[in-house]
Amino acid sequence: MRFALKHAALVAACMAAFPAHATNGYFLPGFGIRSQGMGGVGIAYGRDSLSTAANPANAVNTGMRGDMGFAVFNPERYAAVGSDAGGASPFGFFGGVESDAKYFIMPEMGFSMPLNDRLHVALAVVGNGGMNTTYPENFFSFDGDGPGPTAPFPARDEKLGVDMMQVLVPITAAYKLNENHAIGASLVLAETRFRAYGLQAFQTFDQVFTITADPAHLTNQGFDYSYGAGVKIGWLGEFMGDRLSLGLTYASRTYMTKFDKYSGLFAEQGDFDIPENFGIGIAFKPVKNLVIAADVTRINYGDIASVGNPGMSAPLGPGGIPSITDSSKELGNDDGMGFGWKDQTVYKLGVQYGVNNRLLVRAGYNYGKTPIPDGQVTFNLLAPATVEKHYSVGFTYKANENLEVTGTYMYAASNSQSACGQNIVNCATFNMHQNMFGLTFGWVLDPGPGALEEYGEGDWAGINFDGWYAGLGVGQSKYRGVDEDTANTRTEGWKVYGGYQFNKYFAIEGGYANLNDMTARTGAIVTNLDTDAWTLGAVLSYPVTGKLSVMGKLGAAYMLADVNVKNGAALTVRSGDDSYEPNYGVGVSYALLDNLNLRVEWERFDRKEYDIDLVTAGVALKF
Numbered sequence: 117m118r119f120a121l122k123h124a125a126l127v128a129a130c131m132a133a134f135p136a137h138a139t140n141g142y143f144l145p146g147f148g149i150r151s152q153g154m155g156g157v158g159i160a161y162g163r164d165s166l167s168t169a170a171n172p173a174n175a176v177n178t179g180m181r182g183d184m185g186f187a188v189f190n191p192e193r194y195a196a197v198g199s200d201a202g203g204a205s206p207f208g209f210f211g212g213v214e215s216d217a218k219y220f221i222m223p224e225m226g227f228s229m230p231l232n233d234r235l236h237v238a239l240a241v242v243g244n245g246g247m248n249t250t251y252p253e254n255f256f257s258f259d260g261d262g263p264g265p266t267a268p269f270p271a272r273d274e275k276l277g278v279d280m281m282q283v284l285v286p287i288t289a290a291y292k293l294n295e296n297h298a299i300g301a302s303l304v305l306a307e308t309r310f311r312a313y314g315l316q317a318f319q320t321f322d323q324v325f326t327i328t329a330d331p332a333h334l335t336n337q338g339f340d341y342s343y344g345a346g347v348k349i350g351w352l353g354e355f356m357g358d359r360l361s362l363g364l365t366y367a368s369r370t371y372m373t374k375f376d377k378y379s380g381l382f383a384e385q386g387d388f389d390i391p392e393n394f395g396i397g398i399a400f401k402p403v404k405n406l407v408i409a410a411d412v413t414r415i416n417y418g419d420i421a422s423v424g425n426p427g428m429s430a431p432l433g434p435g436g437i438p439s440i441t442d443s444s445k446e447l448g449n450d451d452g453m454g455f456g457w458k459d460q461t462v463y464k465l466g467v468q469y470g471v472n473n474r475l476l477v478r479a480g481y482n483y484g485k486t487p488i489p490d491g492q493v494t495f496n497l498l499a500p501a502t503v504e505k506h507y508s509v510g511f512t513y514k515a516n517e518n519l520e521v522t523g524t525y526m527y528a529a530s531n532s533q534s535a536c537g538q539n540i541v542n543c544a545t546f547n548m549h550q551n552m553f554g555l556t557f558g559w560v561l562d563p564g565p566g567a568l569e570e571y572g573e574g575d576w577a578g579i580n581f582d583g584w585y586a587g588l589g590v591g592q593s594k595y596r597g598v599d600e601d602t603a604n605t606r607t608e609g610w611k612v613y614g615g616y617q618f619n620k621y622f623a624i625e626g627g628y629a630n631l632n633d634m635t636a637r638t639g640a641i642v643t644n645l646d647t648d649a650w651t652l653g654a655v656l657s658y659p660v661t662g663k664l665s666v667m668g669k670l671g672a673a674y675m676l677a678d679v680n681v682k683n684g685a686a687l688t689v690r691s692g693d694d695s696y697e698p699n700y701g702v703g704v705s706y707a708l709l710d711n712l713n714l715r716v717e718w719e720r721f722d723r724k725e726y727d728i729d730l731v732t733a734g735v736a737l738k739f
Contacts, residue, residue: 139528139550140462140484141417141501142280143245143393145508146170148224149185149554153510153524154466155480157409159397160352160363161466163567164522164558165226168238168288171365171397172300173352175236175290179564180229185522185556188590188610189220191248195497195546197255203536203543207317211255215277217248218632219608221590224556228288238288244306244390246281247499252635253642255497256317269320273637276314278498279339282390283307286348296354301347306370306390308342312381312498318447328447330380337377342388346370358566363397369419383421383452391423392416405470405572413464417457417487425454427495428539455499456492460484470572474514482506490535493544500546503528510554513739514571515711520558521737527551553612555588555735557712581739585623586614589717589732595634595645597726607632609730613651617738620659625669626652631721631728644680647728649673649721651699663707673699673721698722701730711738 139145146156148166158170165183167174196212198205226240254276258269283306290300315335318327328334348367354360370390379386395413402408418424444451462484470476486502510524530549538544593609613627633646653671660666677693701719708714713736721728 139245139501139503139506140482141245141415141457141460141487142247142282142499143415144222144243145462145482145506145526146464147240147242148183148226149187149524149556150478150510150512150522151466152187152526152552152554153478153480153508153522154409154468155464155482155506155508156462157397157399157411157464157466157480159350159365159395159411159413160361161397161399161407161409163564163570164556165228165238166224166240166242166556168226168228168290168300168302169240169242169284169286171350171352171363172238172286172288172302172348173290173298173350173363175228175238175288175300176292176298176352177564177566178228178236178238179560179562179567181561181563182225182227182559183556184223184225185554186221186223187524187552187554188588189222190218190551190553191215191220191548192218192550193249193500193546193548195249195251195255195500195544197497197541197544199543201534201536201541201543201545205540205542207258207540209255209257209541211253213251213253213255215249216252216275216635217250217277217608219590219610219630220246220248230562234292236290236292238286238290240284240286240288242284242286244282244284246279247501248279248281249277249498249500250279251276251314254314256315258317258320270314270316274314276498278310278312280308280310280499298352300350300352302349304346304348304367304370306344306346306372308344308372308388308390309339310342310375310378310388311337311339312378315381326443326446328380329443329452330385330448333376333378333380333386334447335381340375340377340386342372342375344370344372344389346390359401361397361399363399364395365397366392366394368392380448383425383448383454384450385448388422389420391420404566404569407466407468407570409466409468411462411464413462415460415462415487418459420454421450421452422454423457425452425456427453427456427492453495455495456489457487457501458489460487468570470570472572472574472576474571474576476512476571478510478512480506480508480510482508486531486533488533490533491538493533493535493546494538494541496533497541497544497546500533500548502531502533502546503548503550504531505529515739518560519709519711520560522554522556522558524554525552526554553588555737583617584614585617585713585736585738586612587713587715587734587736588612589715589734591730591732591734593631593731594729595726596729598634598636607634609732611651611730611732615655620665621657623655623657624653625655625671626650629673629719629721629730631730641681646678646680647675647721649675649699653699657705665705667703667705667715667717669699669701669703669717669719671699673697675721675723695723705736708735712736713738 162174228238528550615625703717
């Protein structure tokens with residue numbers, strides 16, 4: 117146990133450098149995979165150590181346990197400007213493009229334990245959220261119209277976007293005042309990483325108009341890091357026995373160091389604090405194995421100048437963009453322009469049902485109106501936090517007395533925002549929807565009060581899972597047989613799979629692989645190829661030691677390929693190409709625990725026109 121938790125902390129700390137893309141503004145819907153399966157609730161109901169990030173007082177109910185897991189976020193983002201969004205830009209900006217970088221890893225880990233009957237402590241490492249866009253075509257590239265340099269500047273194929281992630285580390289103490297009431301407090305340490313690129317057009321504008329106070333620190337400065345701390349306090353009360361719980365939380369503004377490399381982009385010379393937020397929660401148990409919970413939270417985005425200050429919202433002037441006559445509004449100044457976000461109220465609802473003594477199932481709904489006003493589209497093309505409705509389902513499977521396996525799927529429904537008469541771009545539109553898959557493991561030494569009762573009283577009467585396993589791998593795909601001088605052939609890839617192990621040498625395995633896309637450019641012609649595959653094959657294993665095995669795989673894949681060809685802004689060809697193809701590979705498996713293996717694999721999807729290699733690393737759970 118000591119070994120596993122020590123290495124869990126190291127893995128989470130290393131993985132925390134990966135960016136995320138959040139869904140309530142730039143905050144995650146909830147803290148922990150388990151919470152997100154119930155719509156993000158956690159103020160009045162929490163059973164794992166990650167829930168202490170939602171309400172510090174939850175630590176009195178989490179017992180002694182360690183949790184480690186990760187989520188794979190899949191945000192699909194689209195933006196269009198100028199004539200592609202309904203009206204020509206005065207600077208000739210045009211284009212409609214999907215963002216690359218569609219998959220992000222968000223790790224999590226935590227630990228909680230009682231020091232005595234009343235005092236409990238916990239520590240968690242959780243993602244607070246983030247923003248990311250990676251547009252492969254720069255729709256802020258001049259085409260020769262309007263003031264500025266001769267086209268193209270910046271180059272049309274120079275990527276445009278931002279990349280921001282936030283990690284929180286709440287260090288928590290909770291005290292049980294009496295049998296029914298508890299309070300808690302956390303010192304919340306925070307780190308934010310940020311970069312922006314492809315915004316040279318705004319530096320050029322500043323030579324003609326007045327936009328930024330520091331054009332040298334506006335874009336293309338690489339990653340910069342910000343560190344800070346805040347506090348979070350919470351109360352938890354139980355009434356009607358243990359049937360009704362109420363919770364209250366308040367998180368102070370987290371004061372962060374400034375992004376010096378982007379002092380000409382963010383207000384207050386690069387300041388980007390984490391906003392104050394607070395909430396109330398309720399949880400009700402009509403019967404012991406049924407939990408109905410709801411939270412309402414408020415995030416004060418408008419108090420953070422770099423986020424809440426209005427951006428370029430004035431109507432179009434004779435030159436397309438009027439000079440800023442009030443120099444205090446220039447980017448980077450104390451009252452400088454921001455993203456124009458409003459405060460956001462988020463509503464969360466979750467239900468959990470204990471099917472039997474080993475299985476919990478849950479579902480949730482989360483709603484938060486977009487914080488972006490329609491008049492603030494220009495800057496928010498870089499951070500289209502427009503999704504509002506989130507639907508989730510999940511489960512927890514108690515594999516044995518000390519191991520819980522929790523999985524969640526969340527879908528954030530597609531939502532668009534559009535406006536014309538905006539500065540610089542005139543018309544603009546953006547759209548986003550999201551998928552999230554999460555898996556976490558809980559090592560339980562003491563489950564905490566009431567946790568086991570929520571599983572239900574009946575014995576497990578489901579499928580005998582002996583020999584079955586399931587897994588997830590994340591990595592990189594590469595399209596071969598394509599000219600790499602004109603194409604981007606490397607991209608993110610991932611797969612989910614399941615199988616049956618007949619013996620230590622032989623298994624049958626099937627799954628789904630997302631091989632992502634390849635983009636090729638020849639002059640104005642852009643070809644995008646997006647490929648998925650359903651697989652089935654035999655897996656041969658040879659144990660090298662008691663824990664380490666080498667593997668070989670041979671089978672077939674049903675491959676689905678979508679081809680889009682654009683000439684400039686016009687879509688000229690859209691077609692599909694589905695076929696059965698050989699699939700084979702090799703890999704290494706290491707038994708981290710009795711029922712948890714680490715797997716690293718290379719696979720080849722062998723097509724006639726081109727081959728696709730997929731390299732993944734991940735985990736396989738044996739039931």
